[in-house]
Amino acid sequence: MxxxxxxxxxxxxxxxxxxxxxxxxxxxxxxxxxxxxxxxxxxxxxxxxxxxxxxxxxxxxxxxxxxxxxxxxxxxxxxxxxxxxxxxxxxxxxxxxxxxxxxxxxxxAGEQEAGFIYEGVKLSGILDDKNSLIMDIGGGSVEFILCNAHQIHWKQSFEIGAARLLDQFHRTDPIPQASIEALNLYLEDNLNDLFIATANAEIDRLIGSSGAFETFAGLIETEKGEVFDLKKIQYYHFNEQELLTLSNKIILSNHHERAANPGIIAVRVDMIVAASLVTRFIMHTLGIHNISMCTNSLKEGVLAGMLA
Structure with a gap:
């Protein structure tokens, strides 16, 4: 049985x-x-x-x-x-x-969280011999894992999640340019360990683990008139320009516009702005052009250990 x-x-x-x-x-x-x-x-x-x-x-x-x-x-x-x-x-x-x-x-602990996220993403089959940077944007923290299909090179959790950034920087809607600049400076100050860890690494792909990245993929495909069912896929590869165009549109939008969009679930209506800003910041700062989404995350990583 x-x-x-x-x-x-x-x-x-x-x-x-x-x-x-x-x-x-x-x-x-x-x-x-x-x-x-x-x-x-x-x-x-x-x-x-x-x-x-x-x-x-x-x-x-x-x-x-x-x-x-x-x-x-x-x-x-x-x-x-x-x-x-x-x-x-x-x-x-x-x-x-x-x-x-x-x-x-x-x-x-955040280190364990990052480890479970790696195991969950690995289970999907998206990782290969090249280096990927997994990013999991949660409400409280963001985990980064530099890895390939065989091992983790470095991992760390940062207490800069979307709910924290929303509370600290997104108090006016749409988010003002001054707040965006303040948020970017905050990320620069708080992600120094990430910059050190990736300084000499060749990163082939940024992989967003579930959450906001599922919303990004759904919005892009729906706008194209495609049927998008998360239950039928384990990963999705973005077109860089499509993702940047969408994230910029989200950043410029107001609460009413986001809430009226059926592709954004209620709990992400405001968090998606901070998630878009973090995603855009990482893409630009680290110069990564290949972006993917994986539907697996922490729970699948825990499940892997329980069913093994």
Whole structure:
């Protein structure tokens, strides 16, 4: 009988639940849902989960617990990242979830998070012998992994996620040019370790891990009149100019325009601006012209270990 396992990725903006069974290279998804919990809303840069977000998080975990019970998962892992890592009441949240559901949440360090993201992206088959730079833009943190299909050369997590940047720089909509310049300077100051690590590396491709990159791909293909179904692909290769044109359009847009676009899910309506700015900054600063998206991320990396 094949093993059935459940993985939860508890991020700053969204909580994900993946229940799957089978072999790691041929598994079947039983449940795959994403809930817009917005755990970092109102308190991400203050290091505190506000009561409304706390309640949303606990309610979502109760819902996940019911789905896990209903689907008879034999092993369960709940992985928490930046928001719970940095929140002063993060452990209160963990205790409350365990009391109400029995689920024990693991808070992982940024280095572990980057390692799981690598394993998830590797599983998709997108990596080859050439060097790629994986970038995972979360709400609380951004992970960078310099790697190829065989090994990780360097990895690091930076607390510069889209929710943090939104709170700090995107207070007027559309985002003013002065705020964009301030955000770019902030990235220059905070990503020095990335610049050192990549200084002498030949990087063939930037790979955006799920999240905003899925939205970018969907918007580009929909605008062309193509049918785009994320469930049917594991990766997507961008045309550089199409991606830059789209990101510039997003950066210049206002909240109402983004909210009216059916291709942008509610939780990303504002975060997508910061994600676009980070993406554009990395492309330009590191001079990378080949850009791809991979639908796999942290949860698939955790799943790989559980099904192995």
């Amino acid at each position: 094949s093993k059935r396992v459940a993985v939860m990725d508890l991020g700053t903006n969204t909580f994900h639940l993946l229940i799957a069974e089978g072999d790691i290279h041929n598994y079947r998804e039983i449940v795959h849902i994403t809930e817009a919990v917005k755990l970092g809303e109102g308190g991400i840069n203050k290091g505190y989960i506000i009561p409304e977000a706390f309640r949303r998080g606990v309610d979502t975990m109760k819902h996940f617990h019911q789905l896990i019970e209903d689907n008879n998962a034999s092993a369960v892992r709940a992985i928490a990242t930046s928001a719970l890592r940095s929140a002063s009441n993060g452990h209160d949240f963990i205790r409350e979830v365990e009391a109400q559901t029995g689920i024990v949440i693991e808070i992982i």
